[in-house]
Amino acid sequence: MERILFGDNQFFAVNHISDEKSRAQSIRFKDDSAIIKTLDYAIEAGINTFMCTTHDRIGNICDIIRANPDKYKGFKIFPCMPYAHKYANAVTELGIMGTLKEYVPGNFFGSLFKGGVAYLSKDYLSIMELMIDAEMKMFKGIDTPVIFLQNVITDLLLGLRMNEMLVAYHKYVQKKYNAEAGFITMNMPKLLKVLQDAGIENPIICSSINKVGFRMSGGKEIYEHTLKTNTFRAIAMQVLAGGAVSPREALEYVCRLPNIESILFGASSRGNIQETANLIHQFDQQFNIKSVI
Amino acid sequence: MVKVGLIGAGKMGLSHLSILGAHPDVNVVGVCDTSKMVTDVLEKYGSFNGFSDYKKMLEKTNPDAVVVAVPTKFHAIIVKDLLERGIHVFAEKPFCLNASQGEELVKLASARKLINQVGYHNKFIGNFTEVKRLIDGGYLGDIYHFVGESYGPVVIKKKQDTWRSDPAEGGGCLMDYASHVIDLLNYLLAPVTKVHGAILKPIYSTGVEDAVYALLELSTKLTGVLSVNWSDETYRKMSTSITVIGTKGKIIADASEIRIFLKEETNSGYSKGWSTKYITDLTEPVDFYLRGEEYSAQLDYFIRAIEGKVPNTINTFESAWLTDKAIDLIKNTK
Numbered sequence: 001m002e003r004i005l006f007g008d009n010q011f012f013a014v015n016h017i018s019d020e021k022s023r024a025q026s027i028r029f030k031d032d033s034a035i036i037k038t039l040d041y042a043i044e045a046g047i048n049t050f051m052c053t054t055h056d057r058i059g060n061i062c063d064i065i066r067a068n069p070d071k072y073k074g075f076k077i078f079p080c081m082p083y084a085h086k087y088a089n090a091v092t093e094l095g096i097m098g099t100l101k102e103y104v105p106g107n108f109f110g111s112l113f114k115g116g117v118a119y120l121s122k123d124y125l126s127i128m129e130l131m132i133d134a135e136m137k138m139f140k141g142i143d144t145p146v147i148f149l150q151n152v153i154t155d156l157l158l159g160l161r162m163n164e165m166l167v168a169y170h171k172y173v174q175k176k177y178n179a180e181a182g183f184i185t186m187n188m189p190k191l192l193k194v195l196q197d198a199g200i201e202n203p204i205i206c207s208s209i210n211k212v213g214f215r216m217s218g219g220k221e222i223y224e225h226t227l228k229t230n231t232f233r234a235i236a237m238q239v240l241a242g243g244a245v246s247p248r249e250a251l252e253y254v255c256r257l258p259n260i261e262s263i264l265f266g267a268s269s270r271g272n273i274q275e276t277a278n279l280i281h282q283f284d285q286q287f288n289i290k291s292v293i
Numbered sequence: 294m295v296k297v298g299l300i301g302a303g304k305m306g307l308s309h310l311s312i313l314g315a316h317p318d319v320n321v322v323g324v325c326d327t328s329k330m331v332t333d334v335l336e337k338y339g340s341f342n343g344f345s346d347y348k349k350m351l352e353k354t355n356p357d358a359v360v361v362a363v364p365t366k367f368h369a370i371i372v373k374d375l376l377e378r379g380i381h382v383f384a385e386k387p388f389c390l391n392a393s394q395g396e397e398l399v400k401l402a403s404a405r406k407l408i409n410q411v412g413y414h415n416k417f418i419g420n421f422t423e424v425k426r427l428i429d430g431g432y433l434g435d436i437y438h439f440v441g442e443s444y445g446p447v448v449i450k451k452k453q454d455t456w457r458s459d460p461a462e463g464g465g466c467l468m469d470y471a472s473h474v475i476d477l478l479n480y481l482l483a484p485v486t487k488v489h490g491a492i493l494k495p496i497y498s499t500g501v502e503d504a505v506y507a508l509l510e511l512s513t514k515l516t517g518v519l520s521v522n523w524s525d526e527t528y529r530k531m532s533t534s535i536t537v538i539g540t541k542g543k544i545i546a547d548a549s550e551i552r553i554f555l556k557e558e559t560n561s562g563y564s565k566g567w568s569t570k571y572i573t574d575l576t577e578p579v580d581f582y583l584r585g586e587e588y589s590a591q592l593d594y595f596i597r598a599i600e601g602k603v604p605n606t607i608n609t610f611e612s613a614w615l616t617d618k619a620i621d622l623i624k625n626t627k
Contacts, residue, residue: 124334152583155311156308156311158311158315159312159314159581160307160335160341161339162338186583187581212573214573215582216578217578217579217580217581217582241573
């Protein structure tokens with residue numbers, strides 16, 4: 001994985017601290033061309049990986065990337081599935097069964113229930129596989145070396161102790177897409193332990209890591225300790241903690257931590273993207289030199 | 294360890310189950326749902342004990358506490374049964390279909406001295422507890438108006454009917470969505486005791502309202518506006534906000550930020566003029582996070598109340614019953 005990954009929250013009006021900012025972003029990125037333009041700024045800043053939700057609009061972005069193979073040579077996407085609000089709103093309205101009927105493709109689901117077919121362990125995993133395939137359709141022909149499970153699902157399964165499902169996801173993504181599974185979580189230390197116990201070596205885990213301890217369940221100290229004492233590929237997200245600390249202070253904290261392979265951030269303007277990338281490189285250089293001495 | 298059972302493993306039930314499953318002081322002894330598929334999956338992959346009959350679950354597992362997350366129409370009968378068996382109860386919101394159902398349960402829980410809580414999670418959001426502090430501290434002067442709002446994209450086209458579209462089963466925007474705002478107003482200001490006019494507007498639904506607009510009066514005579522619409526797709530997810538204005542200042546707060554205007558310098562922690570504070574400053578961290586700190590915090594509070602570590606004062610049956618009463622008032626406004 002590259003040191004810097006470019007995120008997509010800003011494109012879909014996701015702002016953790018302000019609904020007003022969300023609205024402004026939603027206007028700014030109304031047209032797909034505005035998203036592409038911003039991705040191009042990221043590429044200009046040397047960032048070649050876009051980590052994004054399987055939102056419907058990403059489908060359009062994928063079309064543009066496919067149509068311009070030369071321009072996007074070497075460009076990678078890390079899909080994050082599922083786009084949770086689509087399902088959450090559907091579950092509120094249709095219930096769990098209704099949602100599955102609506103979103104699991106093909107007649108598989110209908111036939112499973114019509115005849116009162118025995119529920120075999122394998123069938124539930126097949127449902128998951130079909131849903132992964134449905135979410136992955138839009139990325140056909142695009143390089144997706146890591147495929148992430150969104151935190152709401154990772155953490156739901158974690159709390160439900162459905163470790164086998166997490167492992168099944170890991171295996172399926174590898175087998176079908178020749179990709180590595182990544183897990184987004186708000187409970188990094190707990191998840192790491194579960195994955196390690198299940199025999200998954202060196203897992204890719206993306207979690208909130210920031211100076212103010214925002215969304216670091218159990219506390220910042222446990223996170224720092226976990227990073228120091230374990231082998232895994234950590235990605236830090238929400239490094240700016242929604243803007244609670246200055247970018248310089250926020251990035252210095254993250255760059256100083258051991259064992260963080262990548263930093264995920266999203267920004268809208270060319271200046272902010274460039275500045276963030278520069279700061280990361282600057283701190284990396286500073287701390288690497290220190291550690292050598 | 295507190296032995297906990299769950300009845301109803303739908304969207305909220307599964308969310309509660311996951312949080313309870315990760316709680317260090319909780320032993321989930323059983324899960325009951327009418328869907329065989331759901332209990333099957335939970336048994337097979339989550340190693341929970343699944344049941345299709347809640348009475349059987351109670352007899353076999355003997356829980357100290359039960360979380361009830363079934364459709365509202367079943368709340369009264371199940372909660373009553375649980376209380377009579379001496380079991381602590383956490384029930385999902387809204388509490389009951391009407392205030393008369395809830396009244397009996399409030400009395401029963403109090404008589405049996407059982408921990409009782411309802412899932413109005415907004416009270417566990419740091420921003421709203423901060424608003425409560427500022428209102429109670431008198432920093433806004435004489436409060437003369439409020440606006441409680443909530444918008445979100447639940448029903449955004451005509452679709453098949455579910456229990457949520459049947460008012461007899463606790464469906465509709467008033468009971469499902471507006472209840473959150475009413476409950477928050479009750480908590481922050483004072484209970485709603487009079488309704489001066491209400492519009493229950495269907496937009497896409499046929500059996501129930503998709504929006505609620507009402508003029509409310511509180512027990513303190515303070516008046517204000519309720520505006521709730523669950524068919525508003527300009528919102529990505531449910532967004533609840535409260536505006537309170539008084540002679541010395543004004544607060545506009547939602548789950549992400551608080552904006553406050555103060556006419557004078559005070560010892561409130563905010564300076565004169567406009568200030569903003571974000572949820573990142575006001576959230577207490579939790580041990581396990583699923584969909585928001587508040588969901589973990591409310592269940593943790595329930596468990597700690599059972600353990601005797603905190604008083605059972607937030608989101609009691611009584612406070613949820615006052616919300617049910619306000620819902621009745623809005624429903625009965627001509």
